[in-house]
Amino acid sequence: MKVDSILASRTKFMTASEIRELLKWITSDVISFGGGLPDPSTFPVDEISKVVAYVLEAYPQRALQYGSTEGVAELREELAKFVDSYAGIKARPENVFITVGSQEALELLGRVFIDQGDVIITENPTYIAALQAWRVYQPRLIGIPMDEHGMVVEKLEDTIRKLKAEGAKIKFIYTIPTAQNPSGLTMSQERRKYLLEIAEKYDLLIVEDDPYSYFLFEPIQVTPIKTLDRSGRVIYLSTASKIFAPGFRLGWVIADKEILDWFNLAKQSLNLHTSTFAQYVLLEGLRRNIILKNLPRVKELYRRKRDAMLTALETYMPPGVSWTKPSGGMFIWATVPPHIDTRELLVTAITKYKVAFVPGHGFSVDQSLTNAMRLNFTYPTFEQIEEGIRRLAMAIKSA
Amino acid sequence: MKVDSILASRTKFMTASEIRELLKWITSDVISFGGGLPDPSTFPVDEISKVVAYVLEAYPQRALQYGSTEGVAELREELAKFVDSYAGIKARPENVFITVGSQEALELLGRVFIDQGDVIITENPTYIAALQAWRVYQPRLIGIPMDEHGMVVEKLEDTIRKLKAEGAKIKFIYTIPTAQNPSGLTMSQERRKYLLEIAEKYDLLIVEDDPYSYFLFEPIQVTPIKTLDRSGRVIYLSTASKIFAPGFRLGWVIADKEILDWFNLAKQSLNLHTSTFAQYVLLEGLRRNIILKNLPRVKELYRRKRDAMLTALETYMPPGVSWTKPSGGMFIWATVPPHIDTRELLVTAITKYKVAFVPGHGFSVDQSLTNAMRLNFTYPTFEQIEEGIRRLAMAIKSA
Numbered sequence A, B: 001m002k003v004d005s006i007l008a009s010r011t012k013f014m015t016a017s018e019i020r021e022l023l024k025w026i027t028s029d030v031i032s033f034g035g036g037l038p039d040p041s042t043f044p045v046d047e048i049s050k051v052v053a054y055v056l057e058a059y060p061q062r063a064l065q066y067g068s069t070e071g072v073a074e075l076r077e078e079l080a081k082f083v084d085s086y087a088g089i090k091a092r093p094e095n096v097f098i099t100v101g102s103q104e105a106l107e108l109l110g111r112v113f114i115d116q117g118d119v120i121i122t123e124n125p126t127y128i129a130a131l132q133a134w135r136v137y138q139p140r141l142i143g144i145p146m147d148e149h150g151m152v153v154e155k156l157e158d159t160i161r162k163l164k165a166e167g168a169k170i171k172f173i174y175t176i177p178t179a180q181n182p183s184g185l186t187m188s189q190e191r192r193k194y195l196l197e198i199a200e201k202y203d204l205l206i207v208e209d210d211p212y213s214y215f216l217f218e219p220i221q222v223t224p225i226k227t228l229d230r231s232g233r234v235i236y237l238s239t240a241s242k243i244f245a246p247g248f249r250l251g252w253v254i255a256d257k258e259i260l261d262w263f264n265l266a267k268q269s270l271n272l273h274t275s276t277f278a279q280y281v282l283l284e285g286l287r288r289n290i291i292l293k294n295l296p297r298v299k300e301l302y303r304r305k306r307d308a309m310l311t312a313l314e315t316y317m318p319p320g321v322s323w324t325k326p327s328g329g330m331f332i333w334a335t336v337p338p339h340i341d342t343r344e345l346l347v348t349a350i351t352k353y354k355v356a357f358v359p360g361h362g363f364s365v366d367q368s369l370t371n372a373m374r375l376n377f378t379y380p381t382f383e384q385i386e387e388g389i390r391r392l393a394m395a396i397k398s399a
Helices: A011-013 A018-025 A043-057 A073-087 A099-114 A128-135 A155-166 A189-201 A258-272 A276-287 A290-316 A342-351 A382-398 B009-011 B018-025 B047-059 B071-087 B101-113 B128-135 B153-165 B191-199 B257-271 B275-286 B291-315 B341-351 B382-398
Strands: A095-097 A119-124 A140-149 A170-175 A205-209 A234-239 A251-254 A331-335 A371-377 B097-098 B117-125 B138-148 B170-175 B205-209 B235-237 B251-254 B331-335 B372-376
Touching: A011 B101, A011 B257, A043 A276, A043 A290, A043 B047, A073 A095, A073 A276, A095 A099, A095 A258, A099 A128, A099 A170, A099 A205, A099 A234, A099 A251, A099 A258, A099 B009, A099 B257, A119 A128, A119 A155, A128 B291, A140 A155, A155 A170, A155 A189, A170 A189, A189 A205, A189 B071, A234 B191, A258 B009, A258 B101, A258 B128, A258 B257, A276 B275, A290 A331, A290 A382, A342 A371, A342 A382, B018 B235, B047 B275, B047 B291, B071 B097, B071 B251, B097 B101, B101 B128, B101 B170, B101 B205, B101 B235, B101 B251, B101 B372, B117 B128, B117 B153, B128 B382, B138 B153, B153 B170, B153 B191, B153 B251, B191 B205, B275 B291, B291 B331, B291 B382, B341 B372
Parallel strands: A119 A140, A119 A170, A170 A205, A205 A234, B117 B138, B117 B170, B170 B205, B205 B235
Antiparallel strands: A095 A251, A234 A251, A331 A371, B097 B251, B235 B251, B331 B372
């Protein structure tokens, strides 16, 4: 069979995740800063074992049966309480929608909203997998630069005005305001308010992706943009992957019911519903407060790992290399001299120096950030952080 | 926010699952033949409890961590053994791909292969959720009629010739050859061979959806079409939902690696990967042979439920009503006199007679089967089967 000849035309816009392709190359002697994995020592294994046993004893027939597309009702109720107590977000259970990780929420956004040529505005750089999910739908991606206080919202209004003048259809503004992926930077509260004002003025949706506000290491006073939303224009995404365990593939969306009704319709075709069993495990986890009890320990570990990586960067990097000081999250964004293309550097880094990272170009809307890279500090051990940055510095010096 | 005004154009092709909409209406006094749920008494709860405890003790950090898009390597290996021992399908682990239920496999087929106007050939009637998943991609759906030996393959070649003459791009032939949904009918071995011959002659893909061959009640000698496939043109789908538990949302695809590489790329955007934890639970379930040990008991229960429903239909139905004699699976397909539209009948049936079913039109490619319905016999109890069919007969008589 010649499969190539019968592919849909959209299929050519599907691009492999460089992160996932990269993971395949890596042999056991390579230190990887490439993935975005939590430290597995943070998984609350004992508590999860108890919860799982309880779920199968207390209501096995519900937990093992098919469920509704929007998610298990009790979990949506419990998550509504959780986002209120944790982040001050007021939501009713009908405003909560369960997804197969927050990646599925990104897909649902593309599927429900994006026609070819529609405009999506993002921070630049932004989360590589969001760009990838949306590229299949062929939007025009517009990036807004960042500084140490997050997206430079001051430049946003001008951009929107120009786009509107061109007749562009702007579908939403995508932001990871807290401890952003890949930069680790956090948007100031003033800019959050300003961003929402602009969205209101031009009647635009905001997608607030928030996997990392659980891991804010600095005393920055910010609230989710969703807490300021009075007109139902903020679609808030979060996930259990970093605070509970990624292996359950559980994410949630907090949004207006009208939007969630469309997500529901779209998700029916994708996979009917998210694993009922996994949802009941998270439900009991929330009821027993496992997440919030576990969080301080995890946050402290990740803060120390960030500091270890910053120290190693200071110690080993040659002049001409700079990097962000992440206020939280899982990543540092490093910039090397402009003559170095980090895609080429990666090959040498892996094969000769046995260290890996994600090249920066995939995080930029126009693939233009060729002399940057994303470094993960949560998964490697302290020893690997020190040794890996030493190796990376050698690779950069050799380039 | 006016959400309607910013939806993508494809979103209007998303239609609600009538089955799932229906489930919402149903109060506790309604007997439902509407869903497609397994009998929850068939879930091997004790064995699953042991397996889950073992997984969390033996390798918690792998089971709770992120995984690869194609699925857990050991599970793919174990499933390759399972499909060989169970169904005689020869596959290497690289030919096995794990999905979020087999619904996700249907979505992947649409996403990777279907452009607007492409032709998909199916049995008529066929599985409602497959049609729904593909309609978003706007194919031209062509139905081939069925008789008691399944799809009338004799009519297929003519149809293909006409389509080719029109310049149509046929993307695949979709069949549920064994204990079909919604008819319960099984394609004869001769027709399976003939179908494959035609596919080879016209160089077409076959999608063989096989959730029900585990529940074939009659001594019909058939093998999956995939076992006859020498040119890698059969994409075989199956699921753990009916033989283990639906709550884990686990399905698998057996196909040529080239096709699975495209599925991999597409799935990365959809949800990165299927729940690692659920995959390890199924892996240990397979290693302990839980499925095959449990199956005879489940099959016998479903056979008795089918017989109970056939008896009740004989007892209560008025003249002018006919139904299939399913050779297996979970469903009976009933036809009422042509003047009755089963969509209208359903409203009376639920509100006045307290019984529910799925109207037939959604199962036909052109929505033309307005005087038919699908009846599920696996989920209701024996008492509900008898009483529900009695009520349904009254509703039909009153129409």
